[in-house]
Amino acid sequence: DCTNQCPPYWTEPILQQKQTLVYPTSAFVSLKCPYNAKSKVKITWFKDEQIFSPRIFLVDNIYLNISKITMYEAGMYTCIIENSLRKISRSFPLILQGRSLDRPAFISKSTNVTRYEGDNVTFECLFYSDSSPFVQWFAQQKSIKNIHKNEQQNELEFFKEYNPHTMSEDEVELLTIKRLQQNDTGVYLCRVLNEYDFNDLIHQLTVLPDSERPLLLQNISSNRQHYISSRLSDELIILIGCIIGILLFAFIFFLIYHFRNEKSLQQTLLATRILATRGISNLKNNQLYRNNCHRFQTEGTISTIISSYYDNQCEFSRENLAVGYLIGKGAFVFVY
Structure with a gap:
């Protein structure tokens, strides 16, 4: 009788006390402890018999959600649900299968981008790693003097790194530079490290003077300039599609006119x-x-x-x- 108070109980049957879960690395894992209780309960998660209080994983009532899981997250997970009347628990042995013990592999491709002063630019550094990765961004910028002299500059300056306490992994995979200047011209390097090795992804950036901007873009705001340059191919596809649509409509109209005249002649x-x-x-x-x-x-x-x-x-x-x-x-x- 749960009219007034009710001890916690499972709302889904437990096939076995320990439910083994097998996932590939980088997968999204959701551990579930479905329960019901009348009075207030306390939920505690354990990993390998230690209290598990992750900072970047989401504990949503009966769920423990882990995104882009790595080999370090393998182990025995246990949820304990208790109130003043009863305590119940469920355990999940979590096994992870990695593809290889190798350095990170990039999903993004290297780019060579040209922009004008005042524009914005965004570089991507999407990757896959079987083990916990660490991301750093470096810049090899050329001063205006070195640009005119065509001098090479080999020193990489630290630009940005992944801080798990202040940002998510998705945030560091994008590098955005606003209101570009000519001295932003150079090489931007994304370095991803894991416990086995590291890998680098290089983006080339060339910033031209605003005076060299095409007349079509001179009277457009900087925010719209990037939008137009990125959407130019899409607009061209739409234009070609419209032309094809008009020609198709004209052809259908011609066929209708032709067959109507032919039908009239036959009548x-x-x-x-x-x-x-x-x-x-x-x-x-x-x-x-x-x-x-x-x-x-x-x-x-x-x-x-x-x-x-x-x-x-x-x-x-x-x-x-x-x-x-x-x-x-x-x-x-x-x-x-």
Whole structure:
């Protein structure tokens, strides 16, 4: 009876006391302890019999969520739920399968970017690592004097690093520089380290004077300039799509117009055939029709088109015709 108070209990059946979980590294893992209780309860998570209070992992009531899990997170996880009436627990042996004990592998590609003074730029450093990574950004910038002299500068200056206490891993994978100046020209290096090795990803940046900006972009704000440059290919695709759509619409309209005219012509010829064949049907009882009707070859005129709808054409000599004698109704007559 849980009307007033109720000890904690599992809302989903436990198949076994210890549920083994196997995940690949870098996966998203969600450990679940589904319970219900009437009075207030306390939830405590343990990892390898030690209280587990992560800073960057999310504890959401009955869930312990771990994103981009690494080999260091493998172990025995236990959730303990208790109130004044009862204490229950569930354990999860978490096994992780790494791809290899190797240095980090990059998902992002190196870039060579050209911008103008006042623009913004963002570099990506997306990677995969089987073990816990550490990210650093370095810059090899050239002064304006060195740019004109084409001097090489090999020293890398520390620019930014991943601090797990103040930022997430996603934040350090992006490097954004706002309101660029010419002295920002240079090489920007993303270095990812793990316990086995490190790997570098290089981005080249060239900053041109604002006076060299194309006329099309001179009167546009700096925020819009980056947007236009990044969206130029998309706008071109949209333009090509619109042109194809217009041509397709014109072609469909032409087909509709053509078939409507053809249908109208067929209806006209069909009406002509009906009139003509009715006239010929009236000739069947006429002695002249039985004796003198045969296939009659016409020349390349409108009669050639109409003749395709005739059963027969008849030719009568003048000496066999009498004035006032009905030949047939609705028939066409050619007089020679």
